[in-house]
Amino acid sequence: MKKNGNAHDKSQKRKAAELIYEGLAETKEEYKLEATSLHDTLKNSSRTKHRWTWARIAVAAATVILVPTAVYAIGGWLGFFEGAWGNKGKENSTAHYDTMVVEDGVEKTYLNPAREYVEPDTEYAEQKIAPAVQELPLTIDLQGTTLSINAVVRDELGNAVVEYTLERDGGILPGLNQVQNGGKTKYGSIDNHTKDYSLRFACGLKEGCLEYSYKDESRSSDDKWYCYSYIIYDEATFLEHAKQTADAIQGWLKESTDEYYDYWRKDFESMNKKPFTREDYAEWKKTLEKDLVYWENPPMEDQGLIIDYTLYQNMEDRDKDNGNFKSEDHILTIPLKNQSIEAISFTSRDGLFSSEISPISMRFNDTSDSSPVSIFYRDGSEYIVSDRETLNYYNSFLHDANHIFMFNRLVKVEEIEKIVVNGKELYPVK
Numbered sequence: 001m002k003k004n005g006n007a008h009d010k011s012q013k014r015k016a017a018e019l020i021y022e023g024l025a026e027t028k029e030e031y032k033l034e035a036t037s038l039h040d041t042l043k044n045s046s047r048t049k050h051r052w053t054w055a056r057i058a059v060a061a062a063t064v065i066l067v068p069t070a071v072y073a074i075g076g077w078l079g080f081f082e083g084a085w086g087n088k089g090k091e092n093s094t095a096h097y098d099t100m101v102v103e104d105g106v107e108k109t110y111l112n113p114a115r116e117y118v119e120p121d122t123e124y125a126e127q128k129i130a131p132a133v134q135e136l137p138l139t140i141d142l143q144g145t146t147l148s149i150n151a152v153v154r155d156e157l158g159n160a161v162v163e164y165t166l167e168r169d170g171g172i173l174p175g176l177n178q179v180q181n182g183g184k185t186k187y188g189s190i191d192n193h194t195k196d197y198s199l200r201f202a203c204g205l206k207e208g209c210l211e212y213s214y215k216d217e218s219r220s221s222d223d224k225w226y227c228y229s230y231i232i233y234d235e236a237t238f239l240e241h242a243k244q245t246a247d248a249i250q251g252w253l254k255e256s257t258d259e260y261y262d263y264w265r266k267d268f269e270s271m272n273k274k275p276f277t278r279e280d281y282a283e284w285k286k287t288l289e290k291d292l293v294y295w296e297n298p299p300m301e302d303q304g305l306i307i308d309y310t311l312y313q314n315m316e317d318r319d320k321d322n323g324n325f326k327s328e329d330h331i332l333t334i335p336l337k338n339q340s341i342e343a344i345s346f347t348s349r350d351g352l353f354s355s356e357i358s359p360i361s362m363r364f365n366d367t368s369d370s371s372p373v374s375i376f377y378r379d380g381s382e383y384i385v386s387d388r389e390t391l392n393y394y395n396s397f398l399h400d401a402n403h404i405f406m407f408n409r410l411v412k413v414e415e416i417e418k419i420v421v422n423g424k425e426l427y428p429v430k
Contacts (some may be wrong), residue, residue: 006179057193077133080151081125084161084228085360085410087117087239089218112378113391116384119411123131128359130155136305136334141143143311144168148265149334150191151306152203152234155358158233159406162305190215190227195315201229202306206331207298208238209306212251212395217257230406237399238298246295247286304336346426353424357413361406364421371403371422378417383409 032328082088093116099107133153142148154160166172170298175191178290184403189212192199203210209231216226252260261281268276307330314325343358355364357375362385372387384390395406403421 006291016331042400054063060416061065077125077130077151078122080163081122081129081410082121083163083219083226085125085408086120089216090115090117108142110302110355111389113389115390115408116392116430120410121412124359129341130336132339133207134337140332141306142199142308142309145170145173145194145196149305149307152205152336153341153360154231154233154336156343156358157356157358157361157363157404158204158235159358159361159366159404160231161202161304161360161406162229162231164227164229165224166227169223171222172225172380188415189213190225195312197309197311199307199309201231203219203336204229204233204302205235205238205300205305205308206303207241208235209233210395210397214394220355228394232397232404232406234399234404235300236402237397242298244294246292249292249295251286253285253292264387265373302336303333304333321372344416345429346416347429348426349423355419355421355425355426357416357419358382359407359410359413361404362419363402363404364419364426366403366421366424368422372420373405373422374420375411377412379415
């Protein structure tokens with residue numbers, strides 16, 4: 001394990017070296033992204049199911065158009081409800097094994113879990129979801145692909161769902177990972193990292209979110225996709241990552257100057273074919289010191305909906321020898337109204353385990369890997385959220401502090417009798 005970790009450590013350092021060298025002239029704050037990634041590698045946090053994605057610092061003005069006409073109104077959210085939590089255009093499936101092409105054309109066999117989708121109760125959705133929905137009729141030009149943000153809703157746990165469309169004459173660009181993996185993405189999610197742009201959403205804190213996007217096949221065409229982003233927010237995880245990043249930067253600042261400089265200089269000059277002077281190194285150290293101040297006391301203000309995107313030029317040349325491509329990072333933040341979807345608390349009889357659940361997501365403090373999770377209703381029916389062969393959710397995050405799921409259906413929380421997590425029964429708090 002240590003040998004593999006050291007090899008990965010060196011690879012990460014080389015990536016950071018290239019980023020930092022280029023950032024000396026442009027976006028110096030970008031360094032903390034790679035510092036975090038490196039520190040995660042060193043800590044070997046294998047329990048995190050998905051790599052935490054850190055938002056980038058904006059360096060250019062966004063091209064945004066606010067559309068004055070309303071897209072929806074209360075009572076007219078049927079398409080949103082059906083697309084985000086319904087069953088149109090989605091196929092139920094049983095658990096089965098499939099293959100995916102990974103690096104170097106090698107095929108990997110993996111378990112494709114069972115999935116079940118259900119029709120949403122629109123009357124319940126109008127009552128519980130619609131009052132918290134905020135319509136956001138705005139568009140952004142992603143170099144020929146038009147991104148339109150239609151609506152966003154979040155619950156009291158901070159988790160959110162965004163409805164958006166991508167539109168482009170000649171067809172939506174395939175994601176880079178889709179191209180590499182034979183057109184497939186993880187569990188049917190779409191890949192918003194193309195040769196022209198990359199796109200991600202966050203909500204609340206730009207560094208505190210993990211998101212996956214999916215396409216509504218029932219309404220989408222080749223030239224226009226209706227998409228839904230499921231965003232998990234976890235403040236405790238962000239604060240821990242902030243502390244880990246600050247610790248990593250402190251460790252680097254304590255390194256021997258001569259030894260540290262020589263190590264980085266070799267990597268910089270090897271990859272970039274440019275000199276890396278002691279003046280460059282001194283400037284980088286100043287950047288680290290500024291970043292340390294940020295990560296020791298990161299801002300915690302609610303930033304609303306965050307649209308984080310990067311525009312690329314000549315991305316096709318990225319992997320060629322001496323490939324020269326340019327990128328522009330943009331961040332757009334949109335305040336959100338205070339009203340959110342209500343969550344209800346659950347606890348075990350002994351008080352050791354707890355959960356909060358809303359109609360769109362749940363959070364609980366049992367962080368066992370692959371925890372079977374089921375919701376039992378008073379009418380005797382069961383919603384299997386997750387077990388070894390079932391995946392009835394759109395997004396999940398597992399960490400030492402919390403386990404979070406975003407449902408693939410609307411959950412009538414008032415009708416829940418109990419939640420069973422890894423064999424532990426949790427009941428509504430009265």
